[in-house]
Amino acid sequence: MANLTIIQAINQALAQAMEQDPRVMVLGEDVGKNGGVFRATDGLVDRFGEHRVVDTPLAESAIVGSSVGLAIGGMRPVAEIQFFGFIYETMDQIGTQASRIRFRSQGRYHVPLVIRAPYGGGVRTPEIHSDSIEAFFAHSPGIKVVTPSTPYDAKGLLLASIQDPDPVLFIEPMRLYRAFREEVPEEWYEVPLGKARIARGGNQVTLIAWGPMVPVAEKAAEQAAQGGVSVEVIDLRTLSPLDVETITDSVEKTGRAVVVHEAVRTGGLGAEVAATIQERAFLSLEAPVMRVTGYDTPFPVPSVEDLWLPDTGRVLAAIQAAMNY
Amino acid sequence: MANLTIIQAINQALAQAMEQDPRVMVLGEDVGKNGGVFRATDGLVDRFGEHRVVDTPLAESAIVGSSVGLAIGGMRPVAEIQFFGFIYETMDQIGTQASRIRFRSQGRYHVPLVIRAPYGGGVRTPEIHSDSIEAFFAHSPGIKVVTPSTPYDAKGLLLASIQDPDPVLFIEPMRLYRAFREEVPEEWYEVPLGKARIARGGNQVTLIAWGPMVPVAEKAAEQAAQGGVSVEVIDLRTLSPLDVETITDSVEKTGRAVVVHEAVRTGGLGAEVAATIQERAFLSLEAPVMRVTGYDTPFPVPSVEDLWLPDTGRVLAAIQAAMNY
Amino acid sequence: MDIAQEFPIRQVIDADGQLVGDRSSVSDDQVKDFYRWLVTLRTLDQRAWNLQRQGRIGTYPPFSGQEAAQVGAVAALQKDDWICGSYRDWAALSYAGVPLSYPLLNSMGHAVAGRIPDEINALPVQVVIAAQTLHAVGLAWSSKLQNQGRVALTFFGDGATSQGDFHESLNLASVVKAPVVFVCQNNQWAISVPISRQMNSQTIAQRAVAYNIEGIRVDGNDILAVYQTLKDVVGRVREGQGPVLIEAVTYRLGAHTTADDPTRYRPSEEEQRLRYGEPVARLRRYLLSSGLLTEDENKQVEEEAKARVEEAVQAAETFPKGAPEDVFNHVYADLTPQLQAQRAEFQRRMQQGGTARG
């Protein structure tokens, strides 16, 4: 066991997957010698060679589109999109191709492809780089969406994603890449897709978060506890398919729910979570499901981003509102 | 006043807009001599010439991207995407460009661009052509999303969209193009963006629909009335920004809500509507907000589509479920 | 640079059916086999058109005029090479071994038409213009990485060359030296848009210059030119020379699809003029004038073609409808909990006869 950051855990997972399975390859912009702009692929080209760790031309649609062919042809591509905000370029190859090949071919072909991308704010990037558009993909049948919030999950979820026979969008919270360390087993392990994690137990309010918002949620829960409110924190881990059972069980217990995400509010995945909760646990609800989210504006310039992003203060206020409803 | 279909009303609106304002131009694939594959632009090239009615190369990103430049440069482009399912190709130029130029330039530039596209099922199209992915754009700040369900609204909303100083995605229910006729005034009029329409009054259940689902909702309401249940039908007309006030007012009165859409269920706009209703009208709700939607699969082949799409039977079942909750 | 000179159109048999090139690498039997295929496919295509007009199938995209380009190219492949085509490439798939009933099943809205039989390495037909060209690059690349010696051949139209994906494909293929053969069927129209409006260049082949790859123009209505050119190219691509761009100059003899009305946008004079050199008539002229085929044999070919097509129509029309709930089964390898619940609800509806649409 070593004490690893998320980025190190991802790097280790990639290396192990490539070691174990010669079909696994990594491709994307600057993933080779440079090791990725965040160093997720650091050292891989030296270990596995230029044919398995490929610096592609600067063309995201080509990265995903050729990966679809690679995957059908028997490889297990792990494609990197340098920042999630550039995935707009690949919406067609993801939305109409990668995610529909199994369906279109009635099961003759499938696309075991992982698309990795860093996302979220807090890092003072230029425009577009910090976008959180996971909701697009959660609304796209045929692809799974996964996001870790801890080093342990990062490795285990990434290995499970690479093993998955279907396309997985694996989005990585940029601001947590090096935020903290955690014991991560050396050996291969998988954290199953489709299962949320109870990050903290509690029984008065259910707080649902993912990726970069999990630490914010945990901190808010901590502070709420000091104020005498017991908050359960659910880290979704897989955004599609949603683990409705874990969410529902919790809300049936607590009777209150708050969803937190960085993405803009309208049409964000928080809406789906709220809609589902009120469908499944209507009679348990003491208050409406609250949403604490980015505002309905483009992600702002660095001088404003801290004020724009959900923070513990806003989450606490929502917890209070749910309690006082 | 003439008795027009939706497609005729759209054609008339385009012609009037071009007549009134020399900056208005139409561009897209096959919009010229062919008059568009649905004839929305029929006759326009003869009246306004090849410089204002432009058959573009087969490249959707170029259609939208160049339209952004045209709009900034003083034109008022109305771009056609031949089928909504091909808009995936333009997600970057819409999501990071058209919709953010005003924001990026802090108001120096703006993009008065209308993007028209036919959408929805019921027409036995090949794969992709029938996709309903309005939720992507409702989750994208900086662009408005509009969809008519009647000839009158088609003309009035399209003229309002062309007048709007910001980008508007105007999606047209394919299966209603020629489904029925309605009196449409010859003269210029606008149906304001952002305002829903009460398509039918009622006081026990609120049914929220848009575009192709409005007639289905109306028919279900009709049948429910025969069974003694009074249903109010709201035609959203503008999907972004949502007319939350009209929705909330209705649900506060009825206490029950059912949202209907063709798009796949998870992450559809129905989730946002449901999330909003339970936030705004929690104490009025007698039952959870129900959703009647496409299933979480790609839009199926023609032999299955009628079974896959929401129909009056499914809507009625949801109305009953809400009543019996 | 003189484009016409750099990219001449290769021809073996001209529009009049005269041998104007070398056909020494193609046996008489092979030529006749090609002819039988072209006649069969043309018969199928016309039958499909009529079936649509009778309301027995849905929208159908005819390939008449493009049989030589499709068959000639596929004939140059080996059995396990990859084929990645679009909605109009059913002639290619049929020649590769997909049952003739599949194009009909496709237009009847049967999901099975997407399930290419296991022994054929072809992707389902592609609807999104140019998207398949990137899949071909990936497939070819995967063959290279796994030393499989397979080539990927992708078909696309003249309109497709305007798409960003086309450009990204050629560039990536050139950079990674993927064994891809890009075959553009320049049928001169993209629905109503003529090639002169699609691009401002004389040829599609010249786009190869941008990527430093070989670009070749061939008469796409001349199956021997297509076949011989492709045979040579596929061999070199397989040996590792990198991708090649072929422009097969042909003509869409009819409408874009059964939903299209070309009289709205193109002169019938053009159709008349270009029909003369179409692949089936041309090959027939050659075979008859060279004595390789008698009029009687020709009749027999036509009869056989009709019979095969009739069988295909029968097969399509008696093909069992897929279970509607199959729609849930190929979204992922396993049903998600959501899909499981939705399928159950769907099945309940079906059992309750919930098929009526209102």
Place this chain on the structure above:
Amino acid sequence: MDIAQEFPIRQVIDADGQLVGDRSSVSDDQVKDFYRWLVTLRTLDQRAWNLQRQGRIGTYPPFSGQEAAQVGAVAALQKDDWICGSYRDWAALSYAGVPLSYPLLNSMGHAVAGRIPDEINALPVQVVIAAQTLHAVGLAWSSKLQNQGRVALTFFGDGATSQGDFHESLNLASVVKAPVVFVCQNNQWAISVPISRQMNSQTIAQRAVAYNIEGIRVDGNDILAVYQTLKDVVGRVREGQGPVLIEAVTYRLGAHTTADDPTRYRPSEEEQRLRYGEPVARLRRYLLSSGLLTEDENKQVEEEAKARVEEAVQAAETFPKGAPEDVFNHVYADLTPQLQAQRAEFQRRMQQGGTARG
């Protein structure tokens, strides 16, 4: 086709500062003015790098090495022509009249940096690779439709040429004969990816062949070559000859951005070798050796540059912070009800001092 011969690199002043071409259309004063600009911009760029290292600004993308390509191109434009560049094109914008403080404000995260002053027809810097090339096509087209006589010039990198949007831009521009000048700054790297991996072609200029437009290679470190070439090209484009693709061959002297470490991926030997011919040193050699500038005058130029840059730093660092609630104001022309409510909530939070992040 001999690419090297078809697309020679145009040069007026070589790396040693020797006049090797014709500069008759550029006055001595103009050359010296160029030099003052290059020195000022180089000074600014280096200062920005240091400010970032001191934590006074955020991530910054240096343009050192590319000043000649940017300034030379903009100098060939008329006042109301359009400029559409990317994150690295602050030298171009500065020369066009944007205050020198703007690139700093941009890296300090001030929204104002996107608001190009009204008298300059330039788009805000573009982050999405190649997206601006389509905007340039649209702007040029709009100029043509409105008979404004304006040209649009768009800058982009070698990496950008791999994007689908680049291809779609050139094709569309060629088809509609839009008055666009496409200026690729081939600085030989796209972050860590060398041009040899970005494409398998010798030049970027040869891509023009695909679109049947003019393609020109010019020494991008030679401001006189860039300026004279562009002057000629912009004139012809304005007169209606259609778009032109320029490849300005240059070199990114430093890191991709302040967040990048080029020692990970490129040999310092290369940097050493290519540094010699960089635009500022080269022009200085020419001016000194030709007697157009004395060492004393040069000192003065450098002092003036420092002073101007110092002013810019001051201006940036004293620039009033925008009101945070401005974030709501430029999403649409008018606030939607949602944004109105959200802004009100935001303002309440701000008033309650809700600025702490947890």
